[in-house]
Amino acid sequence: MSRSGTHDPADPRRSGADDVDTDFDFDYDEFGDVATELALALPPVDPSPDLKTRLMAQVAATPQVAPLPTTALRTAPADPGPFPMTDARPASPAEERARARWFTRTSATLVAAAAAVALFFGGVVTANVLSPADDSAQQLAAIVAAPDVQTVVAPVTEGGSATLVSSESLGLSAMVFDGLPELSADQAYALWYITDGEPTPAGLFTVEANGEVVQVLDGDFQAGTIVGVTVEPSSGSPAPTTSPIVAIPTEA
Amino acid sequence: MLVLVSTQSASERDPLADLDVTNTLLQRVATGDQRAFSDLYDLTASRMLGLVRHVLKDHSQSEEVVQEVMLEIWQTASRFDPNKGKAVTWMLTMAHRRAIDRVRSAQSSRDRDTKVGIRDLDREFDSVSESVEIRVEHDRVEKALSRLTDLQRQAVELAYYGGYSHSEVAEMLSVPIGTVKTRLRDGMIRLREEMGVAS
Structure with missing residues (x-):
C-alpha cells in the first residue's frame, strides 16, 4: 500500500524536488571512516566486463583536472636558468657551443624535471590531439601502456609545457607539447636524443595554432638519454644550432 | 528489527579498509597513470557496485553510476588529500553521494509526473x-x-x-x-x- 498518491504538494513534510539538494545531510566529514566500514561490509557485486572496457576507453580520452598547486609547480621551473632568452644565436662553431649547453643544462634540468614529475600528464593529452586514426596517438598509447613507461613533464622556455613519455622495452619515446608557440615558415622544431653529450637528430615538426603536438621521436630510445628540442631551419640541422627550449633527462 | 546475516567467518578487518594500497594507487592515478587506474578499478569496482546497488536497487543504473564515479575519480584524483582520509573512503563517499543523487532525482521526477521511481x-x-x-x-x-x-x-x-x-x-x-x-x-x-x- 502506497502513500505516494496521497502526497499533498503543500505538505511540507513530503519528500521531493524541493529538498533534494538541501536535505541530504549524512555527515561524511565526521563519519566517513565509519561509513566506509559499513560500505565494505556489504556483499560485493561484480560489474559486467564491458563496464571496464567502456571506462578505460573514456579514461584514455579524458583529461585530468590539474592539481591545486599547479601554478606554483609550473612557474617555478619555468626560469630559463642557464639559457637566457636574450642569448644570441651562436655564431661559430655552433655545434660545440650547443653541445656545451646540453652539459650545463643537465643538472638544472634534472631538478626542474624532478619537480615537474608531480605534474599531470593526462591534462596535456586532450581528446582532440588523440584521434584514434592517428599513428602518433597509437604509438603514444603503446608507450603509456608499457610496463617500464617513464613520464616526465617540463616547462618550455618559449612557453607551454612538454611531456616526455618513454619506454626502453619498446625503444620508443614521444613528446607531448601543450602551448608551444608557432614558428615562422622557414623554421621547425627539432628533436634530439642526447647520449653522452652527443646529439642525434630525432625528427622535425611544426605546430598548429592550438600549440598541441604529439610527436613520436625517430630512432631508438635508450633509458638514460636526454631528449631535447631546439628551433632549427625548416630543412633541419645535423646538430643543434640554437639553445634548447627544453631538455628532459630520463632515468637509466 | 534488524536481521544480520554473516556470510564470512573471517573476523579480520577488510583489507581495503586498512591497507594503504588504494592510497598509493590513487596517487599514481593523479599523475596520469592509466595502469594504476586499471588496478584501482579491479580492486574497488565490485565493492563500489555493491554499495551503489544496495542504495539504487536497479543493476544497470548502478553500473552507470559506478562508471560515472570512476571517471570522476580519474579526472579529479589530484584533488585527493591523503592527509584527510583514506582513498577508499574518498571513493566510496563519492559513490554513495552519487547513488543518492540518482535516487532523489528519480523520486522527484516521480513526484512530478509518472509516480514511478527506482525505489518506492x-x-x-x-x-x-x-x-x-x-x-x-x-x-x-x-x-x-x-x-x-x-x-x-x-x-x-x-x-x-x-x-x-x-x-x-x-x-x-x-x-x-x-x-x-x-x-x-x-x-x-x-x-x-x-x-x-x-x-
Whole structure:
C-alpha cells in the first residue's frame, strides 16, 4: 500500500524536488571512516566486463583536472636558468657551443624535471590531439601502456609545457607539447636524443595554432638519454644550432 | 528489527579498509597513470557496485553510476588529500553521494509526473518497520551493529544504507528530526568505538 498518491504538494513534510539538494545531510566529514566500514561490509557485486572496457576507453580520452598547486609547480621551473632568452644565436662553431649547453643544462634540468614529475600528464593529452586514426596517438598509447613507461613533464622556455613519455622495452619515446608557440615558415622544431653529450637528430615538426603536438621521436630510445628540442631551419640541422627550449633527462 | 546475516567467518578487518594500497594507487592515478587506474578499478569496482546497488536497487543504473564515479575519480584524483582520509573512503563517499543523487532525482521526477521511481519510498518504509535483512559480511561490523540500540541501528540503516535524509527518516519513524540526528550521531560514534576505526 502506497502513500505516494496521497502526497499533498503543500505538505511540507513530503519528500521531493524541493529538498533534494538541501536535505541530504549524512555527515561524511565526521563519519566517513565509519561509513566506509559499513560500505565494505556489504556483499560485493561484480560489474559486467564491458563496464571496464567502456571506462578505460573514456579514461584514455579524458583529461585530468590539474592539481591545486599547479601554478606554483609550473612557474617555478619555468626560469630559463642557464639559457637566457636574450642569448644570441651562436655564431661559430655552433655545434660545440650547443653541445656545451646540453652539459650545463643537465643538472638544472634534472631538478626542474624532478619537480615537474608531480605534474599531470593526462591534462596535456586532450581528446582532440588523440584521434584514434592517428599513428602518433597509437604509438603514444603503446608507450603509456608499457610496463617500464617513464613520464616526465617540463616547462618550455618559449612557453607551454612538454611531456616526455618513454619506454626502453619498446625503444620508443614521444613528446607531448601543450602551448608551444608557432614558428615562422622557414623554421621547425627539432628533436634530439642526447647520449653522452652527443646529439642525434630525432625528427622535425611544426605546430598548429592550438600549440598541441604529439610527436613520436625517430630512432631508438635508450633509458638514460636526454631528449631535447631546439628551433632549427625548416630543412633541419645535423646538430643543434640554437639553445634548447627544453631538455628532459630520463632515468637509466 | 534488524536481521544480520554473516556470510564470512573471517573476523579480520577488510583489507581495503586498512591497507594503504588504494592510497598509493590513487596517487599514481593523479599523475596520469592509466595502469594504476586499471588496478584501482579491479580492486574497488565490485565493492563500489555493491554499495551503489544496495542504495539504487536497479543493476544497470548502478553500473552507470559506478562508471560515472570512476571517471570522476580519474579526472579529479589530484584533488585527493591523503592527509584527510583514506582513498577508499574518498571513493566510496563519492559513490554513495552519487547513488543518492540518482535516487532523489528519480523520486522527484516521480513526484512530478509518472509516480514511478527506482525505489518506492513507502514500500521501503514498510519493510524497514518490520525487518531489514542486510547481509553484513564482516563479523566485526556485525558485532558492532549489534551493540547499538534498536533505535540507533534503525537510524544508521535508514540514513546510511538506505540513503534517506534526516527529514525522511523523521517522517518514516514519526519522530522529530532532532531525535533522528541524535540517534544517528550516537550510533555512528558507538560504531566507531566498537569497530576500533582509526579516525
